[in-house]
Amino acid sequence: MKKTILSIALNAPIKNLFDYSLENHSSITPKPGQRVRVPFGKQEKLGFISKVSDATTIASSKIRPIINILDERPILDSELLTLIDWTSKYYYHPIGEVFAAAVPIYLRQSKYPKIAKEDSASKPLALETRKKLTKEQHQSFKNISNAMIKKEPIVLNGITGSGKTELYMQVIERNLKKKEQALVLVPEIGLTPQLLGEFRSRFGNTIAVIHSENTPKENAVNWVKAKNGLSKIIIGTRSSIFTPFQSLGLIIVDEEHDASYKQQSGLRYSARDLSLVRAANNGISVILGSATPSFETLMNVETKKYRQTVLKKRVFSNSLPSTQMIDLRVHPQERGLTKILINEIKKQLDNKKQSLIYLNRRGYSPATVCIGCGHVEECPRCDTSLVLHKSKGKLICHHCSTTKNWEESCTVCGESVAPLGKGTEQIEEYLKEQFPKTNIIRIDKDTVKSKNSRQEMLSQAKSGKGEILLGTQMLAKGHDFPNLTLVAIVNADQGLFGSDFRSSEKFAQTLLQVSGRAGRRKEKGLVMIQTYNSQNPLLNKIISQDYLSFYKEAIKEREMPQWPPYSHIALLHAESTRQASVFNFLNQINNNCLKKNIGSTLVLGPNASPIEKKSGRYRGQLLLLNVSRKELHQFIKTMDLYIQKQKIKREVRWAIDVDPIDLS
Numbered sequence: 255m256k257k258t259i260l261s262i263a264l265n266a267p268i269k270n271l272f273d274y275s276l277e278n279h280s281s282i283t284p285k286p287g288q289r290v291r292v293p294f295g296k297q298e299k300l301g302f303i304s305k306v307s308d309a310t311t312i313a314s315s316k317i318r319p320i321i322n323i324l325d326e327r328p329i330l331d332s333e334l335l336t337l338i339d340w341t342s343k344y345y346y347h348p349i350g351e352v353f354a355a356a357v358p359i360y361l362r363q364s365k366y367p368k369i370a371k372e373d374s375a376s377k378p379l380a381l382e383t384r385k386k387l388t389k390e391q392h393q394s395f396k397n398i399s400n401a402m403i404k405k406e407p408i409v410l411n412g413i414t415g416s417g418k419t420e421l422y423m424q425v426i427e428r429n430l431k432k433k434e435q436a437l438v439l440v441p442e443i444g445l446t447p448q449l450l451g452e453f454r455s456r457f458g459n460t461i462a463v464i465h466s467e468n469t470p471k472e473n474a475v476n477w478v479k480a481k482n483g484l485s486k487i488i489i490g491t492r493s494s495i496f497t498p499f500q501s502l503g504l505i506i507v508d509e510e511h512d513a514s515y516k517q518q519s520g521l522r523y524s525a526r527d528l529s530l531v532r533a534a535n536n537g538i539s540v541i542l543g544s545a546t547p548s549f550e551t552l553m554n555v556e557t558k559k560y561r562q563t564v565l566k567k568r569v570f571s572n573s574l575p576s577t578q579m580i581d582l583r584v585h586p587q588e589r590g591l592t593k594i595l596i597n598e599i600k601k602q603l604d605n606k607k608q609s610l611i612y613l614n615r616r617g618y619s620p621a622t623v624c625i626g627c628g629h630v631e632e633c634p635r636c637d638t639s640l641v642l643h644k645s646k647g648k649l650i651c652h653h654c655s656t657t658k659n660w661e662e663s664c665t666v667c668g669e670s671v672a673p674l675g676k677g678t679e680q681i682e683e684y685l686k687e688q689f690p691k692t693n694i695i696r697i698d699k700d701t702v703k704s705k706n707s708r709q710e711m712l713s714q715a716k717s718g719k720g721e722i723l724l725g726t727q728m729l730a731k732g733h734d735f736p737n738l739t740l741v742a743i744v745n746a747d748q749g750l751f752g753s754d755f756r757s758s759e760k761f762a763q764t765l766l767q768v769s770g771r772a773g774r775r776k777e778k779g780l781v782m783i784q785t786y787n788s789q790n791p792l793l794n795k796i797i798s799q800d801y802l803s804f805y806k807e808a809i810k811e812r813e814m815p816q817w818p819p820y821s822h823i824a825l826l827h828a829e830s831t832r833q834a835s836v837f838n839f840l841n842q843i844n845n846n847c848l849k850k851n852i853g854s855t856l857v858l859g860p861n862a863s864p865i866e867k868k869s870g871r872y873r874g875q876l877l878l879l880n881v882s883r884k885e886l887h888q889f890i891k892t893m894d895l896y897i898q899k900q901k902i903k904r905e906v907r908w909a910i911d912v913d914p915i916d917l918s
């Protein structure tokens with residue numbers, strides 16, 4: 255008699271499934287999507303049934319039986335299994351690790367949460383808080399409805415404060431009437447409390463939230479509630495794209511351009527891209543919302559792959575903030591701030607208005623320099639300077655956290671050491687001197703230590719109690735500070751000239767996001783930008799607040815070198831404690847794969863990564879580029895198979911990043 259063979263996905267860095275046999279005493283019928291316990295070496299492991307068959311390549315004397323099946327019925331349905339399988343193939347990542355990314359840790363520890371029925375929907379919906387849509391919103395509502403009928407993706411391209419959240423809620427409300435669930439992806443829950451707050455007050459307990467600040471059990475409970483239909487709306491960060499649903503009717507990706515949708519290690523997936531795959535599999539729509547859509551998305555609108563609907567007006571004040579450039583060649587700065595800016599902050603304070611000072615650099619200064627010999631204190635393990643954290647009296651590496659005491663005299667020549675460049679801590683120090691009686695709130699990773707402290711600080715900021723807000727990108731995202739009228743960008747040049755082809759796009763997105771915090775009510779806002787490049791054409795396009803004409807200008811620079819979205823790219827990363835090993839590995843792959851390069855994939859490299867040394871390891875990469883996605887994937891597949899077959903030195907770690915957004 256033939257044995258039943260279960261092909262199991264195990265959380266291990268091995269691409270294959272593992273075959274086990276089923277002993278006949280099991281009372282549970284095996285099905286894909288069930289959890290099982292299996293022997294693995296001398297241990298026991300939890301895995302997922304991926305396939306049930308009677309065939310295996312393992313000799314019948316060698317095959318081991320599973321220990322037991324945990325679930326009467328699969329916890330993952332075929333829709334999700336398809337998505338997991340697709341993800342594993344598209345990102346060339348071991349399927350067991352994709353399961354691990356998709357299923358909350360609590361469930362992977364063989365547990366299953368009990369759900370109390372009355373947990374859900376005990377708080378009634380407060381639909382009366384629904385707002386009457388503006389004319390523009392109403393038109394977008396109709397456009398979205400049409401896209402939903404056609405089951406097509408649609409971009410909601412609406413400037414900051416144009417009422418995108420209200421639209422999401424009304425679209426979802428109608429969806430709920432059809433008894434369909436909705437998935438709302440947000441970049442980082444803690445930094446975008448706005449959307450969550452508004453959803454909570456309107457939809458009450460029909461919402462469940464999945465993100466890393468929940469306990470593992472809470473996330474498991476919410477996951478199960480989505481699966482059995484008890485929760486109608488799931489709001490979550492990246493990994494919630496893998497939430498199971500009973501009847502998913504719509505996916506919304508808010509701030510679709512946000513880099514946090516792409517995981518940068520392990521399974522390097524894009525939740526935004528997966529949302530489109532998942533929607534297509536289910537015959538439903540995706541709404542991609544943003545004030546500053548990614549160039550990829552705008553290109554997809556141009557080529558009619560996505561529809562688009564535009565909100566050009568703000569709900570409250572009809573005008574966007576006005577912008578003023580402060581030319582740093584003309585206006586000297588003292589510790590990062592010009593006199594004009596200080597005067598403007600003063601004016602805002604006199605009018606009882608808030609100001610937001612933005613600088614995407616924490617610490618006191620990004621480096622220190624000896625005024626005698628020019629020595630810059632560097633991290634011994636990374637290719638970067640150590641950042642001065644003055645109040646702590648430390649020099650800290652922002653890559654690997656290496657920490658040294660700060661010596662005020664040079665370790666080489668004994669002369670005195672000076673801060674080089676500005677960080678938020680320094681700006682705060684200066685502001686406190688200028689405005690000793692003012693309540694200044696600095697919000698960055700150093701001042702925000704916990705979920706509670708962040709909430710406390712943000713609520714002070716929102717209430718207007720904090721008179722000057724100062725911070726990094728933590729302050730830039732979807733906050734609504736009603737009393738804020740001035741936004742100042744301390745150093746625009748820092749973002750304008752980055753090293754990769756997306757630098758100006760990312761800079762424009764951040765700049766418009768931060769600017770969008772100003773003047774969201776009656777008063778008109780003002781954005782002041784300190785720069786040495788006030789004539790820069792791209793900068794001028796951005797600050798005319800017309801993102802689309804910026805896009806049209808900036809995308810030209812990508813056409814000739816055929817950077818995305820004119821092509822598709824992938825990276826092969828390698829790293830090792832020995833520099834030579836990195837290049838030997840990459841050269842070997844390169845030489846071999848070029849021979850087999852049937853398509854026209856362009857292989858750039860091997861090159862050292864932009865930050866060559868991190869945490870004591872040397873890093874290098876091959877960059878693959880092809881206009882045809884299909885050909886690119888043929889190439890990666892060949893390369894991946896080739897690497898699998900090689901005996902690679904243990905000291906070399908490698909990874910494939912498909913559609914990378916961080917090239918460093």
Ligand code: ADP
Binds near residue numbers: 385412415417419
């Ligand atoms: P966005 O997400 O596009 O930046 P929001 O959704 O935060 O904009 O909307 C900005 C503000 O306008 C919010 O306070 C929101 O409650 C309010 N709002 C949105 N739509 C309407 C409307 N139709 N009538 C009145 N207020 C609205």
Ligand code: ZN
Binds near residue numbers: 636651652655
């Ligand atoms: Zn370091």
